[in-house]
Amino acid sequence: MRRVIRREAGDAMDLFQTCYDYHEPVFARAAGIYPFFLPLEGSEGPVVTYQDKEVVMMGSNNYLGLTHHPRVREAAKQAIDQYGTGCTGSRFLNGNLDLHDELERQLAGMFGYEEALVFASGFLANVGVIAALGSIPGTVIFSERENHASLIDGTRLARGEVRLFGDLADLERQLAAGGDDWPHALVVCDAVFSMTGRVMDLRRLAELKRRYRFKLYVDDAHGIGVLGADGRGAVYDQGVRDAVDLLFGTFSKSLASLGGFVCGEKRVIDWLRHKTRSLIFTAGLPPASVAAALAALGVMRDEASALRTRVWANARYWREGLDAIGYYTMGSTTPIVPAMIGSESLAFRVARDLLDLGVFAIPVPYPVVPYGQSLIRTSVMPTHTRAHLDHALDAFAQVRKRYDIPEFDPDNLPTADHEDWSWFMPDQAKSAQPAA
Ligand SMILES: Cc1ncc(COP(=O)(O)O)c(C=O)c1O
CATH class of the missing domain: 3.40.640.10 (Type I PLP-dependent aspartate aminotransferase-like (Major domain))
Known part of the structure; x- marks a missing residue:
């Protein structure tokens, strides 16, 4: 006869229940702001194709632009x-x-x-x-x-x-x-x-x-x-x-x-x-x-000394541009330049709006950064032209204004003890919430 192992109540949960209860991506998709696994259809390095549209890639690690050398x-x-x-x-x-x-x-x-x-x-x-x-x-x-x-x-x-x-x-x-x-x-x-x-x-x-x-x-x-x-x-x-x-x-x-x-x-x-x-x-x-x-x-x-000169010039131009718009770039001194957004779901929203404006950048929420300190991670390549960077700066300026993103005080960064989902919830997202 098969031996039945008794478990405490609560332990006898369906193994997959945790997966079934994982709603964040569902909400983000329903709100139209899910930012991960986006299928790119082609790449020329600083410009990639997404849904038949060319967008400026500001979210890669291609620091010397050599993928297309x-x-x-x-x-x-x-x-x-x-x-x-x-x-x-x-x-x-x-x-x-x-x-x-x-x-x-x-x-x-x-x-x-x-x-x-x-x-x-x-x-x-x-x-x-x-x-x-x-x-x-x-x-x-x-x-x-x-x-x-x-x-x-x-x-x-x-x-x-x-x-x-x-x-x-x-x-x-x-x-x-x-x-x-x-x-x-x-x-x-x-x-x-x-x-x-x-x-x-x-x-x-x-x-x-x-x-x-x-x-x-x-x-x-x-x-x-x-x-x-x-x-x-x-x-x-x-x-x-x-x-x-x-x-x-x-x-x-x-x-x-x-x-x-x-x-x-x-x-x-x-x-x-x-x-x-x-x-x-x-x-x-x-x-x-x-x-x-x-x-x-x-x-x-x-031959990379010229490429390095260009990537550093671009990094400086890009960081100073974001600073001038009012983003907090966390004192970055490398070609990786973060722009702090704060709320987790707002970072998703911002990344989506940037994409609609022709710029690919990556939202970074908790647990990679502390609660309430989500950011958009950007990085530059030597192959970005000033026109690419200006286009991207213009998009960043528009979204900052649109969502009233604050000027963060480095000595007094926001703290929270949970994720902020409020930007998932408006409109359609609510209807995706599973019945209790
Ligand atoms: C600091 C650091 N170490 C290691 C890795 C892993 O490298 P790979 O992408 O080659 O697996 C990464 C990539 O994300 C990284 O950022």
Whole structure:
């Protein structure tokens, strides 16, 4: 006879009930302001096609505009001709190409490390490496609270101890409380925070490292390509290469492809090559993506100084334009420029109106930012012309006026303990509310 496991009342809920009760997207769609998974029909870089209409792309990570560079496109096409479309297996087994090895050699050379290891995505690199190192018995991971989800998930898989820190003073307090010798600890942080463009003070972190002797892992997904000499990123920009034991980067932003990598000392990379599950138990990065990344790295080395000059000029023009309209851009100093909106559902509304006005930008609500501090995340490319940026500024000016978006006081930002859905509710949205 089948044994019936008794549950407490309330536990015996249908497994899918949580999914059935998830109404936010339903409301947002009904209100006509659902902003995610929008199917783009084509792209020329700074201009994309959505619903047969050309809109200015202000929401990408294409910081050097290389996704459409002739050298990068051509390399991807040639790789398909030579190797086919996929690796059909793990790099560990049948899916390793001479192209992967060449990419690793070039990355190690470019970033000044003994070796590099290439993964099928940046997410897989972070999650796998942090989980592997964090599972070595005795490891303590110190992870910045605002770190990217892939780092957070790595710490969740790590079997060792994980501690969060808010800022570097907090990190120092926690380190000091445990003495001054932390060679078994790994401090993990983003160099440039992806939504706000905030740059981590890596010099201060390097000073802490000298004092407390921990190991340091830096995710420079958003700095590589745009910051530092030759675009070698925040680590070079701040002159702290020697303090960074493991440097993470991705090909999915400035390097115009897909895939991620970690650079470090030879013996550590070799250990990771044999112990990182997200490298071993997944198929290798496809040939076209490897070749595109290699070509983009070449462009970044040989000819990107003009592109960088343009992206920084555009970043400045764009940020000053938003500031002049009255948006709070959170002190951004990078090509990522946030514009604070406040209410979560208003950020959705604003993104939709921008799209109608011919501008693609991304709403960022809780939990990525605190309640009541939703923003529109924008970023520029060197391939944006002044006409593109002026068109987008005009759209931002119109929506600010339309919704009376306040001038936020950085010392007194709004606080709330729940999401504001009021912009989902007017009109049609109400009729989509499921019956009680
Ligand atoms: C800071 C940061 N790290 C890691 C990743 C993951 O990179 P990928 O998109 O290559 O998986 C991202 C991408 O969103 C990111 O912003």
